[in-house]
Amino acid sequence: MPENDRLIGNLDEINLELVEREATPRFLMKFSIQLYLAGLSLSNTVSALEIVGVERARSTVHNWVHKAELQPESGRSPDQIAVDETVIRIDDEQYWLYAAVDPDSNELLYTQLETTRTTAISHAFSAELREKHHVDDAVFLVDGATPLEDACSRYRLDFRYQKHGTRNGVERIFRVVKRRTSSSSNRFSHVDPDTADDWLRTFSFA
Known part of the structure; x- marks a missing residue:
C-alpha cells in the first residue's frame, strides 16, 4: 500500500x-x-x-x-501474525525493534523497542501481544529467530517457519521504519529511546 x-x-x-x-x-x-x-x-x-x-x-x-498519543487499535483477531525483530539505529546507538504484523492487512499490531535481544524480552513481547490482541488461535510466522520461536512454544502458540511469502509484509514495514528512523534528525529536535518508542506506536497507528 x-x-x-x-x-x-x-x-x-x-x-x-x-x-x-x-x-x-x-x-x-x-x-x-x-x-x-x-x-x-x-x-x-x-x-x-x-x-x-x-x-x-x-x-x-x-x-x-x-x-495525540496515537496507538494501534487493540482487540484484533488475526488468522496469521508475522513476528520478527530487527536492528535499528537511533543516533549512534543500536536498538532491537520487535514487531508483530497482520500479513493480510500489513497493519502493525504491536511494537517494542529494546536495547538488546534476549529470550526473556521475546517472552515479554509475546505476552504483551497476547494481552492486546486475540492471538492464541493465530498461526505465528517466524523466520527462524530462536527467541521468538521459544516464546511461541512457551505460550503454546502455533508457529510456522516461513522466510518469504506472507511474511514479506513485516519486512516491508521494517524497511519503512528503518528509512524513517535513519532520517529522524529531520523529525525530532532530540532523539532518545522514549521518543523513538513513542514514534513507533504512532507509526503503528498509521
Whole structure:
C-alpha cells in the first residue's frame, strides 16, 4: 500500500483532548498529524501549514503528534501474525525493534523497542501481544529467530517457519521504519529511546 494512502484515514480517529490552549483550528492540527504520518518531515508539514496562512514551529507540530498519543487499535483477531525483530539505529546507538504484523492487512499490531535481544524480552513481547490482541488461535510466522520461536512454544502458540511469502509484509514495514528512523534528525529536535518508542506506536497507528 503506498504511503500516501494513509491520507485517506478518518481525522476523527485522532484525539487531541490533551492539547490545551492551542490557537490552531483542530482540523488543521489533525491534518498536520496526518501529513506527518503519511511520510512528510516536520519541516515539510510546517510548510504545508504556511500555504493556508498558519505559521507554526516544527516543535509545535511535534508536540501535536505526541500529545495525540496515537496507538494501534487493540482487540484484533488475526488468522496469521508475522513476528520478527530487527536492528535499528537511533543516533549512534543500536536498538532491537520487535514487531508483530497482520500479513493480510500489513497493519502493525504491536511494537517494542529494546536495547538488546534476549529470550526473556521475546517472552515479554509475546505476552504483551497476547494481552492486546486475540492471538492464541493465530498461526505465528517466524523466520527462524530462536527467541521468538521459544516464546511461541512457551505460550503454546502455533508457529510456522516461513522466510518469504506472507511474511514479506513485516519486512516491508521494517524497511519503512528503518528509512524513517535513519532520517529522524529531520523529525525530532532530540532523539532518545522514549521518543523513538513513542514514534513507533504512532507509526503503528498509521
